[in-house]
Amino acid sequence: MTLVRFHKADGTFDREAEGEPGARLLDVAWAARQPLEGACEGVMACSTCHVIVDAADFEHLPPAGEEEEDLLDIAAHVTRTSRLACQILMSEALDTLSVRIPPGARNWSR
Numbered sequence: 001m002t003l004v005r006f007h008k009a010d011g012t013f014d015r016e017a018e019g020e021p022g023a024r025l026l027d028v029a030w031a032a033r034q035p036l037e038g039a040c041e042g043v044m045a046c047s048t049c050h051v052i053v054d055a056a057d058f059e060h061l062p063p064a065g066e067e068e069e070d071l072l073d074i075a076a077h078v079t080r081t082s083r084l085a086c087q088i089l090m091s092e093a094l095d096t097l098s099v100r101i102p103p104g105a106r107n108w109s110r
């Protein structure tokens with residue numbers, strides 16, 4: 001299991017959750033009732049699953065593909081360590097992963 005620490009937009013800690021190896025961060029976030037919209041549910045047609053990854057953890061992620069980079073170009077509040085949660089897969093190398101949910105409109109119904 002990969003432990004994920006979710007932080008609110010202001011950087012304060014929110015909660016921890018665990019993800020099975022190979023699970024998408026987007027699904028772990030939804031299970032942990034994080035306000036990530038993920039409008040296209042991972043088919044790379046939106047950028048509403050944007051998260052800001054802790055700088056140290058960011059170094060352990062495989063590089064973003066061209067399609068992900070293009071979608072991040074249209075996301076709000078992008079930083080140097082921004083990624084799409086639907087493209088991050090849980091693995092031992094990521095334990096413990098810290099991410100911050102960016103500010104902005106989100107789907108709170110999940």
Ligand code: FES
Pocket residue numbers: 026037038039040041042043044045046047048049071084085086087
């Ligand atoms: S959910 Fe749409 S790109 Fe990640």
